[in-house]
Amino acid sequence: MMSDITMAYNTYGTLNADHSNAVLVCHALTGDQHAASRQPLTGKDGWWSVMIGPGKVLDTDKYFVVCSNILGGCMGTVGPKDINPETGEAYGLDFPIITIADMVRTQALLQDYLEIPSWFSVVGGSMGGMQVLQWASAYPERCFSAIPIATAAKHSAQNIAFHEVGRQAVMADPEWHGGKYLEQGKNPRAGLAVARMAAHVTYLSESALHRKFGRNLQDRDDLTYGFDAEFQVESYLRYQGINFVDRFDANSYLYVTRAMDYFDLASDHGGSLPAAFEGTPTRFCVVSFSSDWLFPTTESKDVVRALIAAAANVSFVEIETDKGHDAFLLDTPEMLQTIGGFLAATAKSRGLTQ
Amino acid sequence: MIKNTTLTRPQDIRVDLQLIAEMVEPGSRVLDVGCADGTLLSHLISTKDVDGRGIELSQAGVNSCVAKGLSIVQGDADTDLTDYPNKGFDYAILSQTLQATHRPKLVMEQLLRVGKKAVVSFPNFAFWRCRWYLAVNGRMPMTSSLDYAWHETPNIHFCTLRDFTVLCDELGIKLEKSIIVGSDGRVLDYDINSRRANFFAAQCVFLLSDK
Structure with a gap:
C-alpha cells in the first residue's frame, strides 16, 4: 500500500461552468502527460498533437483535455525511480507491483481533485485503451463515453x-x-x-x-x-x-x-467479458487498424462482441491502413474522421454546445 | 436501362423506408442490418423514437453513421449476426441487403433469432420490367441508379417475390404483413401469392415472425 502519491498531469483547454466538457486522455506504455505540448526531455511535440488542439478532433476550444502520467511512470507521477520515504533511496524493485486498475484508480482520484463528476470521454490507444476499458468497467457512471483504440481486454500470450x-x-x-x-x-x-x-x-x-x-x-x-x-x-x-x-x-x-501483462478484464469478472460491462450507460467507439498485429482487429472485435452482449451503445470501425499498431499515433485521416464524428454526435447528446 | 425501379441497393429508398417505418412500433429496439449511411435508422429514431443499432460492412458507411450519432458496428450480415443475443431486439431489419448476402437463408434464420420480428425489403427480380429486359435484350437487367454490370455487382443473390415466400415457408417463417410496390411507387393490393403480384411488384416489404 502506498498512501501519499504524487501525480503529474497536463490540461489543455478550459473547463466549462458545469464541468461537463472534460476529456481524459490515457497514454500508452512509453507515453506521458505531454500529449499536446512539448516533451521537455526530447523537445518534440506532444505525442498526440495530431489529435489534440484548437480545431482538432479533441478540440481544445471546446473540450478540457486532461492527460496524466500513469502510476509507475517516470515523468512526474510516482514510480520506481522516486525516493521511498521509508528508506531515503529510490524505490527500485521495492516499488509495489501495479496494475491497469491501479492506474485508473489514481486517475479517478485526479478526477475528484479536479471536481469533474464524469468525463465527457475517456480516450486512449494501446495500453491507454486498456485504461479506457478499465475506466468504463470500473466507473461506468463517471465516463459518459469511451474510445478504446488499438487495444484489447486482455494482453495476449504473444x-x-x-x-x-x-x-x-x-x-x-x-x-x-x-x-x-x-x-x-x-x-x-x-x-x-x-x-x-x-x-x-x-x-x-x-x-x-x-x-x-x-x-x-x-x-x-x-x-x-x-x-x-x-x-x-x-x-x-x-x-x-x-x-x-x-x-x-x-x-x-x-x-x-508487467501491468499490461496482468490485464485481463474478463478474468476480473468471473471469466465473462460481457459481465465487465453489464448495464453500462457509457457510449463506446471502438477503433482498430487492419495492419496492427500487436492488438489485431480480432481483439477489438472481442470487446465489441462483449459490449453487444451487454446491450451497450457501441460503434466499431476497423481502419484500413498499412501503418501497423502505431497508426493511432499518426495522422490517420479515417481514424480522425470516425472519432471526430463520434465526439461531435456524443457532444450533442451531452448538451455540449460551442 | 430500366427506369423508375430499383434492382440493386438504391440511393433513394424513400418508399420502402416509409413502409418499413410503418411496420415498426414506436419506442422499440431495432437492429438495422446493412444500414449503409444510416438513413433508415435516423428516420426511425426521429419518427418512431426507437433504440436503434446498426451493422454496416463499409468503412465509409460506418463513418457516416457514427458522425450522425448512430451506434454502428462494422461487420458482415453473413457472419456477424451470431454475435447478437437471442431476441435482443424487437425488430431486425434487412433493407435492400438480402440480395447482397452470401448466405441469404442463414441470414434470414439469424434475423429471426436476434429479432422478435424481422422486416425484410428487397427488389423483386420477377418484376415485369426485369423479365422484359432479359427477354428482349438477352442481357442481365441493370438499374438506372446503380448501373452495375453483372460481373461487378455486389448483388449476388437476387430472388423473386415467389422465391422469397417459398423460402419463408421452408424456414417456418410467418408472413405477418406483406406489402408490394409497383413501378410507380404505389402499393399494389394483390394477393401476395398470386402470379400478378410476382409480375407487377417492383419492391417487396415483409414483416416476419416465427410460426
Missing part, C-alpha cells in the same frame, strides 16, 4: 512474450544491478535500448517497414559484410533505442510492461 524479451534485455544488462542502478550511478542503457528496439518492431508492420526502408543501405553504396548498421532499418531501430533511454527509466519499463 504480447506477454515480447514484453518478457524486453524485460530480460534490461535485467541482463550488468548496469541494471538488480534494479539498484540509481544508487550505483549507473543506467542499463544497452538493455533498455534493446527492449525498445524489439518493442518498436511490434508497433509497425511488414509493409510499413518495407515502404519506409526496404533493404536500403545506410550511408553506403555496397554491403561491407560486418555488424555495423548496414541497412537503414537497423540504423532506424538503433536510433529509436538510443533516444528512448534518455527519457525513460528502466525499472519503470519493467513495472509498466
Whole structure:
C-alpha cells in the first residue's frame, strides 16, 4: 500500500461552468502527460498533437483535455525511480507491483481533485485503451463515453512474450544491478535500448517497414559484410533505442510492461467479458487498424462482441491502413474522421454546445 | 436501362423506408442490418423514437453513421449476426441487403433469432420490367441508379417475390404483413401469392415472425 502519491498531469483547454466538457486522455506504455505540448526531455511535440488542439478532433476550444502520467511512470507521477520515504533511496524493485486498475484508480482520484463528476470521454490507444476499458468497467457512471483504440481486454500470450524479451534485455544488462542502478550511478542503457528496439518492431508492420526502408543501405553504396548498421532499418531501430533511454527509466519499463501483462478484464469478472460491462450507460467507439498485429482487429472485435452482449451503445470501425499498431499515433485521416464524428454526435447528446 | 425501379441497393429508398417505418412500433429496439449511411435508422429514431443499432460492412458507411450519432458496428450480415443475443431486439431489419448476402437463408434464420420480428425489403427480380429486359435484350437487367454490370455487382443473390415466400415457408417463417410496390411507387393490393403480384411488384416489404 502506498498512501501519499504524487501525480503529474497536463490540461489543455478550459473547463466549462458545469464541468461537463472534460476529456481524459490515457497514454500508452512509453507515453506521458505531454500529449499536446512539448516533451521537455526530447523537445518534440506532444505525442498526440495530431489529435489534440484548437480545431482538432479533441478540440481544445471546446473540450478540457486532461492527460496524466500513469502510476509507475517516470515523468512526474510516482514510480520506481522516486525516493521511498521509508528508506531515503529510490524505490527500485521495492516499488509495489501495479496494475491497469491501479492506474485508473489514481486517475479517478485526479478526477475528484479536479471536481469533474464524469468525463465527457475517456480516450486512449494501446495500453491507454486498456485504461479506457478499465475506466468504463470500473466507473461506468463517471465516463459518459469511451474510445478504446488499438487495444484489447486482455494482453495476449504473444504480447506477454515480447514484453518478457524486453524485460530480460534490461535485467541482463550488468548496469541494471538488480534494479539498484540509481544508487550505483549507473543506467542499463544497452538493455533498455534493446527492449525498445524489439518493442518498436511490434508497433509497425511488414509493409510499413518495407515502404519506409526496404533493404536500403545506410550511408553506403555496397554491403561491407560486418555488424555495423548496414541497412537503414537497423540504423532506424538503433536510433529509436538510443533516444528512448534518455527519457525513460528502466525499472519503470519493467513495472509498466508487467501491468499490461496482468490485464485481463474478463478474468476480473468471473471469466465473462460481457459481465465487465453489464448495464453500462457509457457510449463506446471502438477503433482498430487492419495492419496492427500487436492488438489485431480480432481483439477489438472481442470487446465489441462483449459490449453487444451487454446491450451497450457501441460503434466499431476497423481502419484500413498499412501503418501497423502505431497508426493511432499518426495522422490517420479515417481514424480522425470516425472519432471526430463520434465526439461531435456524443457532444450533442451531452448538451455540449460551442 | 430500366427506369423508375430499383434492382440493386438504391440511393433513394424513400418508399420502402416509409413502409418499413410503418411496420415498426414506436419506442422499440431495432437492429438495422446493412444500414449503409444510416438513413433508415435516423428516420426511425426521429419518427418512431426507437433504440436503434446498426451493422454496416463499409468503412465509409460506418463513418457516416457514427458522425450522425448512430451506434454502428462494422461487420458482415453473413457472419456477424451470431454475435447478437437471442431476441435482443424487437425488430431486425434487412433493407435492400438480402440480395447482397452470401448466405441469404442463414441470414434470414439469424434475423429471426436476434429479432422478435424481422422486416425484410428487397427488389423483386420477377418484376415485369426485369423479365422484359432479359427477354428482349438477352442481357442481365441493370438499374438506372446503380448501373452495375453483372460481373461487378455486389448483388449476388437476387430472388423473386415467389422465391422469397417459398423460402419463408421452408424456414417456418410467418408472413405477418406483406406489402408490394409497383413501378410507380404505389402499393399494389394483390394477393401476395398470386402470379400478378410476382409480375407487377417492383419492391417487396415483409414483416416476419416465427410460426
